[in-house]
Amino acid sequence: MTTSGAAHIAGVYEHPLRSIPDKTVPQIHAEVAIGALADAGLTMADVDAYYSAGDAPGFGALSMIDYLGLDVHHVDDTETGGSSYLVHVRHAAQAIAAGHIDVALITLAGNPRSGGSGPGGSARFADAPEASFENFFGMGIISGYAMAARRHMYEFGTTSADLAEIKVAASTHAQHNPDAFLRDVVTVDQVLESRLISDPLHLLDACVVTDGGGALVVVSEDVARQLDRHTIPVLGGGEAIKGTRAGRVDLTHTAAVVSGPAAFAEAGVTPADIDYASIYDSFTITVLVTLEDLGFCEKGKGGEFVRDGALQAPFGRLPFNTDGGGLCNNHPANRGGMTKVIEAVRQLRGEAHPAVQVPDCELALAHGTGGSMATRLGSATLILGREARR
Amino acid sequence: MTDTTPTTDGAGPLPTGEPWVTHETKPYWDATAEGRLDLPCCTVCDLVIWYPRAICPDCHTSEVEWRTMSGRGTVHSFTITRAGVSRKWREHLPIVVAYVQLEEGPIVLTNIVDVDPATVAIDMAVTAVFHDTGHGNAILRFTATGS
Numbered sequence: 001m002t003t004s005g006a007a008h009i010a011g012v013y014e015h016p017l018r019s020i021p022d023k024t025v026p027q028i029h030a031e032v033a034i035g036a037l038a039d040a041g042l043t044m045a046d047v048d049a050y051y052s053a054g055d056a057p058g059f060g061a062l063s064m065i066d067y068l069g070l071d072v073h074h075v076d077d078t079e080t081g082g083s084s085y086l087v088h089v090r091h092a093a094q095a096i097a098a099g100h101i102d103v104a105l106i107t108l109a110g111n112p113r114s115g116g117s118g119p120g121g122s123a124r125f126a127d128a129p130e131a132s133f134e135n136f137f138g139m140g141i142i143s144g145y146a147m148a149a150r151r152h153m154y155e156f157g158t159t160s161a162d163l164a165e166i167k168v169a170a171s172t173h174a175q176h177n178p179d180a181f182l183r184d185v186v187t188v189d190q191v192l193e194s195r196l197i198s199d200p201l202h203l204l205d206a207c208v209v210t211d212g213g214g215a216l217v218v219v220s221e222d223v224a225r226q227l228d229r230h231t232i233p234v235l236g237g238g239e240a241i242k243g244t245r246a247g248r249v250d251l252t253h254t255a256a257v258v259s260g261p262a263a264f265a266e267a268g269v270t271p272a273d274i275d276y277a278s279i280y281d282s283f284t285i286t287v288l289v290t291l292e293d294l295g296f297c298e299k300g301k302g303g304e305f306v307r308d309g310a311l312q313a314p315f316g317r318l319p320f321n322t323d324g325g326g327l328c329n330n331h332p333a334n335r336g337g338m339t340k341v342i343e344a345v346r347q348l349r350g351e352a353h354p355a356v357q358v359p360d361c362e363l364a365l366a367h368g369t370g371g372s373m374a375t376r377l378g379s380a381t382l383i384l385g386r387e388a389r390r
Numbered sequence: 391m392t393d394t395t396p397t398t399d400g401a402g403p404l405p406t407g408e409p410w411v412t413h414e415t416k417p418y419w420d421a422t423a424e425g426r427l428d429l430p431c432c433t434v435c436d437l438v439i440w441y442p443r444a445i446c447p448d449c450h451t452s453e454v455e456w457r458t459m460s461g462r463g464t465v466h467s468f469t470i471t472r473a474g475v476s477r478k479w480r481e482h483l484p485i486v487v488a489y490v491q492l493e494e495g496p497i498v499l500t501n502i503v504d505v506d507p508a509t510v511a512i513d514m515a516v517t518a519v520f521h522d523t524g525h526g527n528a529i530l531r532f533t534a535t536g537s
């Protein structure tokens with residue numbers, strides 16, 4: 001069964017604030033849910049399926065469905081870190097294609113900037129089978145990605161200046177986003193001169209830490225037809241998990257090597273057809289490796305690919321993260337997958353900032369990465385279209 | 391890059407902690423108390439299994455036996471971490487976090503200790519050292535071979 005085109009993203013909402021000290025996490029979930037439903041022209045009463053991930057407090061979806069006052073007959077709490085929300089879109093598309101649901105609501109919220117705990121918290125991982133073999137080495141999130149960057153440099157000759165190009169492109173876009181956490185345009189030199197946090201990654205190779213959230217509404221074609229809003233068909237999707245493989249650690253690939261081809265095959269398109277790409281950017285290295293793994297360039301050529309403003313909208317070879325991405329705009333709840341989908345929808349609707357709107361944007365890709373490139377991660381890819389295939 | 395700050399001098403040995411010892415992993419932790427790196431190995435497909443577990447993740451047999459590793463390896467990748475760690479690690483910064491490939495195959499997460507971080511490089515030869523946790527076992531770390 002193909003799900004291609006059966007489901008549409010009808011509503012999206014990104015919380016406009018980056019610091020929200022005066023609201024609870026459930027409250028932010030509710031605000032973004034109401035925002036996305038309003039964008040679609042729907043209400044809570046229309047929702048028949050709810051999706052949440054590890055950022056949903058308490059008992060996850062059970063707690064949130066009760067808090068939000070939803071009445072659903074389909075629930076999915078899939079947790080693959082920052083990629084969860086793209087997985088949710090794919091699962092919703094599959095449930096819609098199977099005729100089980102009509103209106104799916106997906107929410108994300110968190111307040112790490114204001115001191116809120118990270119999704120799940122450390123308690124969540126204390127009983128993981130790997131915990132006692134990975135937790136005694138002072139490895140922060142950035143250390144793992146730094147080891148991936150170092151190995152990529154060793155194997156392929158990638159440089160810190162190549163990685164910096166990615167931050168430069170993101171900052172060039174963020175200057176046009178009034179909600180972005182960082183709006184100053186930076187140069188390659190400024191990235192290289194910023195403080196080394198974990199060699200070879202600098203402060204400006206890392207994403208921002210922000211409060212906030214976002215929500216998506218995915219609907220069946222029947223519902224989409226009845227809405228006034230420009231709905232965005234989900235043409236293809238893929239998801240995959242990669243781990244440490246019993247000690248055969250591979251630092252230079254993500255599971256995008258599986259999720260990408262699956263999504264392209266389902267949509268019947270190739271990387272060359274993509275007009276705009278939202279690429280998960282927890283760190284600059286995440287983007288570079290993902291571009292290779294998705295097939296935008298050969299393995300090891302990511303450094304070359306991102307040079308010369310290739311990622312800069314509107315006229316680069318592959319405009320990316322035109323909202324400023326996680327590197328500059330927003331990384332709500334330390335999870336960037338939700339905002340990747342939201343900006344791809346803005347581009348396809350022609351509602352990105354005029355300075356970064358890709359002309360005639362017909363086909364977009366959104367990609368999420370969750371967990372750590374150094375240990376275990378989830379990759380999820382979506383191909384989204386501008387026009388329904390009817 | 392030049393950085394001549396020693397990795398552990400001054401602040402004493404790197405922090406340890408109390409490992410969660412289970413029925414599956416007890417032989418591993420018991421061996422560390424004696425300065426040995428023992429790993430489960432599959433008797434059917436010969437996989438040396440990291441991290442330790444009771445069932446082979448390749449062929450899914452329970453026929454695994456514990457074998458003693460050489461303790462020798464090479465640096466697969468590393469980073470000199472200078473920030474972004476929890477409180478108990480802060481006084482030890484900078485630290486070298488690394489993946490070391492054991493002579494027997496598996497690539498394990500660890501620290502490189504008692505070396506000048508500026509001298510650490512991919513492919514560098516390293517040897518296992520064991521840092522007492524105070525709980526009847528030890529944490530596996532590595533230092534430059536011959537140091």
Ligand SMILES: [Zn+2]
Nearest residue numbers: 432435446449
């Ligand atoms: Zn086996």
